[in-house]
Amino acid sequence: MSFAYDKLMGGKNGLTGFIILAILILIVFPLLLDSFRLNLVGKYLTYAFAAVSLVLLWGYGGTLSLGQGIFFGLGGYAMAMFLKLEASSPENTAIQSTPGIPDFMDWNQLTELPWFWEPFSSFTFTLVAILVIPALFAYIIGSAMFKRRVGGVYFAIITQVIAVILTVLIVGQQGFTGGINGITDLRTLNGWDITSDSAKNIFYYVNCFLLLGVIIASRYILTSKFGRLLLAMRDKEDRVRFSGYDVANFKIFIFCFAATISAIGGAMFTLQVGFMSPSFVGIVPSIEMVIFAAVGGRMSLIGAVYGTLLINFGKTAFSESFPELWLFLMGGLFIAVVMFFPNGLAGLWQDYGHYITDRFKSVKNLFVKPASATKATTVENS
């Protein structure tokens, strides 16, 4: 019991933070929001997977990836390919010159399904692919770079370039990928209508549980010896190496894990939003994922979720009313968060949160017998 408590929740404060988040996304949002808005929040929460992955990789691992969109995209496209194949049954596509293949292939004069699309007609394969392909891809990139001791800005730039390559490739190969529009018009999952409100509600909850699960798994990693080694490496890489550890393997693992998490987010995105396009793969979405994590607090798994929600609420609100201001605000946020709040919301909470909890406690103490007024230590120590 105490094992689960410490390892998976991060002790008392970690548990409190986790429960508050769970209540917020599982109970409060569904009660307050109509199904359109709830679906929107669900979409934001899929980005939170990528933000959480960056907390592990960048906050703890010290390795900044500007290419998490790659993995988000791989997961999203894998799911979209499955759904598209289902939507492109010969009956549905009877009017095409080649029935039975996705519509965009038909428009681009393809007459048969490309070989790499074939396996995605299996749901099992698709699920495995979502988890394995991004990790495999990350493994290749990671071993090439980390084994040669490449890191820092160099790694950031290379991952960014790979994101660019993937985007240009997707846009350029319309016939195979759906091009700039992406893979759209997704309708059913194993015969179940995914565009209905009830389906979207169910996906919302599935998404929430997956996200909470990912946070627990990440906490387990961070509280294990592995987590302490990550911090140790960020601080004194050589000392870790000369203590008998193959540093590269640890970085590769966390990069692969981060890739898989992001891919789960991508797949859930496709399910909830009903399409996938290259605009969620390239430079801009990838670096936005970094700012989600930075605003939430690069060292806080739960903070990353709040950061994601906050920025996306802001983005939606601003682009509805003052689209011009949004980029200024976003740019300012990047600058402010690195210059003034390097630990993001979680850092602010750590520094000033006790004012709030103290007041709450003092109110409570009026009614309860004056117990020892212990100072609230509301550190979110994920």
Next chain:
Amino acid sequence: MGGYTYNELGAIFAMQGFAGISLFSVLLLMALGLAIIFGQMGVINMAHGEFMAVGAYTTYFLSTLTETYFPGFMPYYFLFAIVLAFFVAGALGYFAEYALIRHLYKRPLDTLLATWGLSLIMQQTFRSVFGAREVSPGLPDWLLGSYQPTEMIDIPLNGMFVLALTGLVTFGVFYLMFKSSWGLHVRATTQNRLMSGAVGINTKKVDRYTFALGCGIAGIAGAAFTTIASTGPTTGTLYIVDTFMVVVFGGAASLLGTIASAFSIAQAQSILEFFISGSMAKVFTLLTLVIILMFKPEGLFASKVRR
């Protein structure tokens, strides 16, 4: 490459090669600025593309001004635009270093994010001031047209001009870095910041002027850029990734490496574009670079230094 005769292939290579020269020039100018800053301070300037756009917009602004008020001056304004682009972008760079970069030394990843934020702000400023549509300055007549040595080959004059300009700037940078006392200070600071400070070099000042110089060169790249394409708010972003690749591939610290790397990337891109689509040419070029860099992360021309 079936279907083309040797003669035709030769002409294609020559023409695409000359077309690639404009790209080479812009990439080289951009990369010089980025490499100077990176070499000196270890800072990756994500807003470098926007400093190029500042140069381009400055040129556009001056051309509009000239066209409206001094039409007779049109044939000459472009030369002034180049100088002005350098100083405007340089001054902005000076200010950015003062307000932003100097607080973030030793935190290279944070600098990367902060300069990305700066680039967003600059992009939106371009959009608010000059509009979302792409603009091009009116070019003087002597920059238009082309030279035709044979019937099949057509060499655009603007490309030649930009190449000459790039040569001049490159030589200037070389002279400044390796022959002037200021360059000595820069190189000394790069090698050993603490020691340089101890022997009386004002390293902060060196940093600020280096950053300004890098941005100023990006401004010149922007002026050169207006001769080959039109400028929009997001123009800079399109070139920043290629520029990174030039710098990294060339080995960051080597001037010769940067030139060779800019040349090979621009030419590969330009020649491939004739045979496959532009986007696939880009994929192919970048992918080749990434794969090479995975095996040789220090770039092609890095010297071996004792760690």
Next chain:
Amino acid sequence: MLTNNTDYTLAIEDLTVSFDGFKAVDNLNFYLDKNELHVVIGPNGAGKTTVLDLICGKTKSTSGSIKFLNKELTKLSEHAIVREGVGRKFQTPSIYENLTVLENLEVSYPRGRGVFGSLLFKRDQAVMEKIYDIAQQIMLDEEMHTEAGVLSHGQKQWLEIGMLLIQDPQLLMLDEPVAGMSVKEREQTAELLNKICQGRSVLVIEHDMEFVERIAHKVTVLHQGKILAAGDMETVQKDPKVVEVYLGH
């Protein structure tokens, strides 16, 4: 290259490394016995730290061989060399400032060194006993839960030594272990070193002659990448070559 086996813990033969033509270590031959505490001295730039770098794999040699318990080290990667039983302390104390003393030692504990091993690693009885045992030896058993960053300079040096001891290395290499220590701390360190060289070999680089005299079984003087003199402290001190390049001024 010699291939015959020896009784030595460490046998360095014909070792050379050059950086762009400059030979930092030049045709070095050096042997280290079991239970021996050997100190390498020499002026700045003599190649002392480079020799340690070569042994632990941080720098790759140009030619020559380094045999540790008759196993060739020159081709192994850094972490593999550590796992063979070679521990190395860096010149400036290299510890994890953000972790506590306990965590510093735990991270160095030689179990769970793989990715999955570290994920499943448990802080059990054996681990804790070993950690407390080491902490006592390095005089930090009162500071178990102190963040390492706030320790005194001398304590940081000890902690790093402890982080090596917990791995039970057969060869312990210490680069200037008493630099920046108070007189009392130096005495305690000397005691510590005399204790820990039982059952293993210790190779120390040091400048402080008084300290060297206290601990060294054998001394080697390195100059411009070559051995100038070797033997016990007294012999070395009297050697005219040594007096000229090193002790003389």
